[in-house]
Amino acid sequence: MGQAKTVLFLETGTQNGGSFVVLMTLLRQMNRELFRPVVCCFNRPRCLDELEKLGVPVVVLSDPLFSCRPAVRYFLMRLIQRGVVQFFPAIRPWYEPLIHAGATRAVKKIIRQESVDLLVLNTQVNRDIFAVFLAEKCGLPVVAHLQSCIGRGLTQRLAGRVNRRVSRMIANSEACRAYWVSRGLERIDVLYHAMTTPDVLPADLTGLFGLPKGIPVVCCVGRLIHIKGQDVLLRAFAQLDPRYSNAVLLLVGDGKLRKKLERLARSLGVESRVIFTGWRADACALIAASDILVLPSREEPLGLTLLEGMSVGTPVIGCRTGGIVEIVEPGKNGLLVESGDPDGLAAAMEQLLSNCELRERLVSAGYKTVREKFNPVSFVKQVTDLYFQTLEKTK
Numbered sequence: 149m150g151q152a153k154t155v156l157f158l159e160t161g162t163q164n165g166g167s168f169v170v171l172m173t174l175l176r177q178m179n180r181e182l183f184r185p186v187v188c189c190f191n192r193p194r195c196l197d198e199l200e201k202l203g204v205p206v207v208v209l210s211d212p213l214f215s216c217r218p219a220v221r222y223f224l225m226r227l228i229q230r231g232v233v234q235f236f237p238a239i240r241p242w243y244e245p246l247i248h249a250g251a252t253r254a255v256k257k258i259i260r261q262e263s264v265d266l267l268v269l270n271t272q273v274n275r276d277i278f279a280v281f282l283a284e285k286c287g288l289p290v291v292a293h294l295q296s297c298i299g300r301g302l303t304q305r306l307a308g309r310v311n312r313r314v315s316r317m318i319a320n321s322e323a324c325r326a327y328w329v330s331r332g333l334e335r336i337d338v339l340y341h342a343m344t345t346p347d348v349l350p351a352d353l354t355g356l357f358g359l360p361k362g363i364p365v366v367c368c369v370g371r372l373i374h375i376k377g378q379d380v381l382l383r384a385f386a387q388l389d390p391r392y393s394n395a396v397l398l399l400v401g402d403g404k405l406r407k408k409l410e411r412l413a414r415s416l417g418v419e420s421r422v423i424f425t426g427w428r429a430d431a432c433a434l435i436a437a438s439d440i441l442v443l444p445s446r447e448e449p450l451g452l453t454l455l456e457g458m459s460v461g462t463p464v465i466g467c468r469t470g471g472i473v474e475i476v477e478p479g480k481n482g483l484l485v486e487s488g489d490p491d492g493l494a495a496a497m498e499q500l501l502s503n504c505e506l507r508e509r510l511v512s513a514g515y516k517t518v519r520e521k522f523n524p525v526s527f528v529k530q531v532t533d534l535y536f537q538t539l540e541k542t543k
Contacts, residue, residue: 152184153265153539156258158279159189160214160271165371166341166452167271167295168193170320173343175204177528182536186262188255190214194429207258211251233301240277240301241309248278255279259286266539271295273310273317273333274302280313289542291535294319295341297449297470299331307332315538318531321471324449339531340474341450342524348460350437351430357398357423364395364501367438367462369431369453370445372403377444377467377488379405379412384444384493386416392501397422398438400431436460439507440500446487448472454482455522458514463507465496475522481513 157174161167172195175185187199187206191214199206209215213225225247232243245252258264266289269276273292283290292314302310311334319325320341328336353359366385370376378399385397399409399422406424413422428434435441441457442465450471457464458481466472467487476482483500485492500507 152180152182153536154184154186154262155266155268155535156255156262156264157185157187157268157270158255158276159187159193160211160276161189162191162216166450167293168195169343169452170293170295170341171270172198173341173524174528174531175199175202176344177525178532183532186258186264188258190251191216194427205262207254209251209254211248213247214251237301237303237306240303240306241281244278245281252278252282255282256286259288264288266291266535268535269293269314272298273314274299274331277302277306277310280310284309284313289538290314291538292317294324294328294333294336295449297324297327297447299328302331304332311335315541316534318534320450321474323470323474327449337534339527339534340522341452341455342518342522342527343452343455343459344524348430348433348436351433353434353437357396357425359396360394364392364440365398365438366395366440366442366497367398367400367435368442368444369400369435369456370443371401372399372405372409374405375445375447376401376403377446378409380446380488380490380493381442381444382409382412382416382418382422383490384497385422386418387490387494388501389498392498395421395501398425398434399423400425400428400434402427432456432460435462438462440465440497442493442497443467443472444487444493445469445472451475455518458482458511459518461511461515463500463510464514465493465500475517477513477517480510481517482510 185204190209190211192208216222267283269279269292272294294317317336319336319338322338325336325338368381413419435457441462443451443453448470454464454466454475464482466476468484469487476484478484483496485496
């Protein structure tokens with residue numbers, strides 16, 4: 149067997165979102181006889197300790213658009229980027245290399261020092277467009293993961309450059325693939341994401357949050373942003389039947405809407421029964437300790453949180469949007485409601501809370517779904533096979 153190929157994973161996400169979860173799944177099981185991974189990111193990942201234990205070199209760079217610190221710079225640059233993407237997308241081929249000039253030089257240096265054979269864009273290609281320009285100059289083969297559906301500012305001309313430079317693209321669902329095809333991208337494979345969920349024991353909610361034993365607990369894990377729909381969940385939670393007046397809602401995660409959601413909880417009269425936990429490393433344990441996991445997203449390319457719920461034995465409720473419908477079979481391995489419908493969501497939560505037999509049936513089918521359709525071993529093999537094929541074609 150020849151020398152392992154060096155793969156540079158470029159991660160432009162903030163810290164520990166879904167793209168990091170997928171990256172960690174790949175790195176935990178990647179065949180090191182075939183591939184030597186290097187990670188380049190722009191924010192110190194919360195999984196840094198684990199990356200170091202895996203022996204994966206990690207380089208944390210600074211970039212005015214991707215790095216969250218300093219916060220004032222990050223806020224201003226995101227405003228500028230939004231304006232460019234929305235109103236002046238035609239200037240992106242000139243603007244992006246300029247704004248990311250420092251990061252481009254740093255990544256080029258890493259490519260030389262590490263003798264990189266393959267560049268992998270781990271977030272989504274529209275966000276990572278500067279790296280496409282970089283790859284054009286370096287002549288590196290590129291594979292791009294498509295882990296979100298945010299294509300604003302991707303003009304037909306830019307899509308053409310992506311198609312010429314990026315060898316293969318990997319969408320995490322059929323819905324995600326259809327979105328990017330509509331934006332002009334080609335050569336997109338659909339490989340359902342999976343994650344390696346460690347064996348976890350249910351968290352001690354009494355010790356952590358002082359919750360009485362035996363009360364109903366509803367859990368939601370995700371960034372506190374508009375598309376995740378926590379506002380809809382709060383309204384649904386406030387409508388629960390009086391039989392569940394002692395139920396508690398755990399909102400796990402953080403984000404720019406936290407204060408607004410806290411105000412909404414107060415206005416709905418459920419403030420005392422809603423716990424904003426912030427980001428938690430033990431999110432899977434919190435899910436395992438809950439009676440229901442809800443993902444009330446308005447948009448969702450896939451819905452990894454639902455897979456986490458299924459894998460730890462918690463019944464799930466999702467919305468009919470994006471890739472969620474490719475995970476949840478209504479009434480079989482979970483429940484589905486219309487996106488943005490608090491009444492329907494309240495009814496679904498009451499249905500699960502009141503029906504132990506239904507919960508057990510959904511949990512059993514959920515285990516099977518993760519094992520057969522979203523198996524991490526199969527996912528990693530398919531992805532690394534695609535990386536290998538890309539390298540073979542560029543010899």
